[in-house]
Amino acid sequence: MLEANLKQQLGTYLQNIVNPIEITVSTNSSAKSQELLELAREITELKSDKITLTVDENASGRAPQMAIAPKGEAARVRFAGIPMGHEFTSLVLALLQAGGHPSKAAQDTIEQIKSLDAELNFEVYISLSCHNCPDVVQAVNLMAVLNPKITATMIDGALFQDEVNNRNIMAVPSVYLNGELFGQGRMTLAEIVNKVDTGAAKKQAAALAEKAPYDMLVVGGGPAGAAAAIYAARKGIRTGVVAERFGGQVADTMAIENFISMKATDGPKLVAGLEQHVLDYDVDLMKTQKAVRLEKKEFIEVELENGAILKSKSVVLATGARWREMNVPGEQEYRGKGVAYCPHCDGPLFKGKKTAVIGGGNSGIEAAIDLAGIVEHVTVLEFSDTLRADDVLVKKAKSLPNVTIIKNAMTTEVMGDGQRVIGLKYTDRLTDESHLVDVAGIFVQIGLVPNSEFLKDTLQLTNRGEIVINAHGETSIPGVFAAGDVTTTPYKQIIISMGSGATAALGAFDYLIRN
Structure with a gap:
């Protein structure tokens, strides 16, 4: 599961574990469950004197899932999915912190977390390609480690599509607190703590x-x-x-x-x-x-x-x-429900679907190229009669069979069904004709x-x-x-x-x- 260099680095980090911890892996018959179990076994072998492994086969809850806890305590930190990619650091920190290694968070923030007196159950929906997600995952994980009234679960949206669809999640990270949407997008530890601590601002x-x-x-x-x-x-x-x-x-x-x-x-x-x-x-x-x-x-x-x-x-x-917004009808209504501004973060949520990119500069064309490897089709809409992106990027985009570039296109409206984006309208600036493009996601890249x-x-x-x-x-x-x-x-x-x-x-x- 782990490459030799990564395993060696992880082994070095795990030497900082002070107190025994227990990993519990919940599995089902899926191949991803076996991957997660293999990862857990490799971690355990690297520090067998401090880490024990328990396997819950045919789990009734989320699976695959890895729970991490100080030995003898109920688990409060969980990873529903395989925490690799950008989330590997989140996994390492969870292991170290559960094992007694101190956090580098500010001491006043730590004391603020410990003083929170409410049951807080955080669920963070992520994609493994999202570079904003780890900050949020690591923040709520630390809160769960420090305060026994707090739990935190990372959920890979690609593995739990039913949950993503039921909750209409179309942007990551999406954070739920006690079953209700708490926030979307990048959030720091201090921001999260201040938001749940109602007296913090005063x-x-x-x-x-x-x-x-x-x-x-x-x-x-x-x-x-x-x-x-x-x-x-x-x-x-x-x-x-x-x-x-x-x-x-x-x-x-x-x-x-x-x-x-x-x-x-x-x-x-x-x-x-x-x-x-x-x-x-x-x-x-x-x-x-x-x-x-x-x-x-x-x-x-x-x-x-x-x-x-x-x-x-x-x-x-x-x-x-x-980031500049389009300022057209429907944009704010469907922000986070198909209207997005970070193709790296939210692109994987639109796997196999039709998407649009607004803007023909470097950011827009780069976004189209990135998305083309994930989604069914990308339509690029550029207001001007020329693309402002570097020529090498334009040539690459034009070479892709599932990328269409439309110039002289003025986006006029984001269309939705009340729950999510279903398309967009644009006007051809040369003919003044209005057109409808069926898309599930719109990535805005206009400066x-x-x-x-x-x-x-x-x-x-x-x-x-x-x-x-x-x-x-x-x-x-x-x-x-x-x-x-x-x-x-x-x-x-x-x-x-x-x-x-x-x-x-x-x-x-x-x-x-x-x-």
Whole structure:
């Protein structure tokens, strides 16, 4: 089951197990059950003095399923499916944590989890190709390990199609709590804990409001924000970072092959490195906090969604951008029910079905190529009369027999049956004729929108919502600087955002020493 190198790495990790654990595998007559049982046996053999294996044949519940628990305790962490691919790390962490190896989560978050006083049963539907899913699986698994009132189950949607269909799941990760939909998409541990801890926002607001003014406050935790924070902290000044989600768009990016000095990496790995680099310095990092207002008074004030107000002598805005939506009827109604924005994550849920990709740039054509290997057919709709994607990608897409490219196509409506997407309408811009395309999934890949709504009427923005900056990163308000994808910087690239963040921090520091 496991390749030699992977088995050797796993054996090294399992040496960190302190206390005995028990693995219980529930099987049926399926081939996947035998695969999971083989995986469990290989794990047990690697650390037989600390791991025991129990097999439940002809299980009445979900099968195949692996349950992991400290020996003598009822299992609270389960994997319904074979946790390989992106979920292999989730499996390794579950084994280590059940065996007493400490988590790297913040101590205040750990204490918050332990104090939760409610029965919480999490079910997380995933696809093994989803790079957003492991964060959610690992978060709820840790919660289950730390609190005996919490259980967590990872469910591979490809193996449990009946459940996926019955619950109308068309996007992953989809999280259910006590049988009800809790959330979809990437969520951090802190976000999940704060959502179930009803008093968390009030307590956090009170704690944040007591913080002393900063010399430089960075709003945003993507590459631009991280670079700004590092450059500021290296100057020895009081530096804070407030971010709704550390990593921003990069956390949702799978393959990164143009980051100089790295031949190839992925978004989650790069984000982890960025966060660790920021924390190597004396930086006050405040995650899961959204800025809603900026105003210059004696200090520059940044108000957060929970009501807290942070003060600083200078501010660097690095709030980034998000995927652009089509803004057509039906899009919001069927978001997560056939309308998707991540082909890597949600593509496997449309295996054997007809899909559409909106957008003919690199992202759109790459999505079409990826989906073509999974789905029955892909229709690419491009508004313009030309495709903006690189020629090599266009040639590849055109060579695929199950990819159709339609140009001069203006998407006008998402069609559904009340439960899920069944098609879309588009208008031919040359003939003004309306057409209906039967599809089960629509992947929107039409560019980015700057996260600057809270700055409207506060500082100078372009008509596209980008913050206007000069060569030093200065905005129209003295002491307020900006960097990255939220600004007028012409090229939206990770490495450019990092440079932009460094420029803004240096510009802000120069402002501080002159004022």
